[in-house]
Amino acid sequence: MEALIKQAATDLADAKTVVALTGAGISTESGIPPFRGKGGLWERMDPMEVAHIDAFMRDPAKVWNILVKEMKGIVDKALPNDAHKGLVKLEKMGKLSTVITQNVDGLHQLAGNTDVIEFHGNFAWQRCMECNRYYETRKVDISRIPPRCECNGILRPNAVFFGEIIPPDALGRSQQAARDCDLMLVIGTSAEVQPAALMPVIAKKSGAKVIEINMERTHLTDDVSEYLIVGKAGQVLTGIIAQMEKAR
Numbered sequence: 001m002e003a004l005i006k007q008a009a010t011d012l013a014d015a016k017t018v019v020a021l022t023g024a025g026i027s028t029e030s031g032i033p034p035f036r037g038k039g040g041l042w043e044r045m046d047p048m049e050v051a052h053i054d055a056f057m058r059d060p061a062k063v064w065n066i067l068v069k070e071m072k073g074i075v076d077k078a079l080p081n082d083a084h085k086g087l088v089k090l091e092k093m094g095k096l097s098t099v100i101t102q103n104v105d106g107l108h109q110l111a112g113n114t115d116v117i118e119f120h121g122n123f124a125w126q127r128c129m130e131c132n133r134y135y136e137t138r139k140v141d142i143s144r145i146p147p148r149c150e151c152n153g154i155l156r157p158n159a160v161f162f163g164e165i166i167p168p169d170a171l172g173r174s175q176q177a178a179r180d181c182d183l184m185l186v187i188g189t190s191a192e193v194q195p196a197a198l199m200p201v202i203a204k205k206s207g208a209k210v211i212e213i214n215m216e217r218t219h220l221t222d223d224v225s226e227y228l229i230v231g232k233a234g235q236v237l238t239g240i241i242a243q244m245e246k247a248r
């Protein structure tokens with residue numbers, strides 16, 4: 001791991017435009033469970049039953065009770081960890097331009113990154129399915145499930161459910177960022193979900209180096225990534241930044 005951390009520090013120092021693509025794995029050290037793998041949400045619940053738009057339309061109370069209430073309890077309290085803070089340092093060093101995140105937890109913005117593309121929307125807001133009024137999730141009263149708008153419409157997370165399209169602006173800006181970067185850091189994503197997992201492919205096809213930081217191999221590892229640094233995102237990013245600072 002040490003040799004690869006040094007290599008990544010050199011590659012980052014040489015790069016002009018760096019973009020990060022992040023997934024649930026960057027927030028596990030903040031106490032937010034991932035979706036897949038050990039301890040993942042989808043081990044305990046079926047995403048087609050609780051995270052598909054058809055399931056929500058069929059039975060919003062069920063989806064609120066099983067998934068949304070639990071997420072609200074965790075995300076309301078979560079704080080950025082060393083990995084989020086590392087990406088802020090990279091931005092301050094003038095290296096990182098954009099974070100494309102599949103996460104809906106808002107932790108990149110809370111840490112201080114200034115250009116964050118929320119590929120799957122966010123959990124900070126709930127919106128009324130009738131009149132489109134927005135409510136801050138932290139302030140939503142969940143004594144009645146599903147919570148309702150003043151107009152009596154049902155509130156839904158401002159996040160993307162399975163079966164819904166990616167917000168067009170987020171998709172377009174992400175594709176552009178992937179084409180424009182010369183180094184993409186892919187951190188804590190299983191790369192199982194499309195079209196997010198295409199962003200490193202676009203970056204590579206446009207000539208960028210793709211560096212993965214993950215606890216395990218993914219199907220980007222063999223054909224898309226230059227190399228994979230196996231480890232916890234917080235520890236790896238802290239190590240890379242320490243190397244970069246030493247070399248300055």
Ligand code: OAD
Nearest residue numbers: 023024025028034035036102188189190193214215232233
């Ligand atoms: P996953 O849960 O699929 O993958 C998380 C990845 O992070 C796994 O490969 C883990 O090995 C890795 N990981 C876990 N802890 C880590 C750590 N401390 N440091 C580094 N890596 C770690 O999460 P995503 O790829 O983000 O979509 O999932 C993609 C989408 O699937 C989500 O945005 C969500 C979900 O269904 C929607 O809700 C639409």
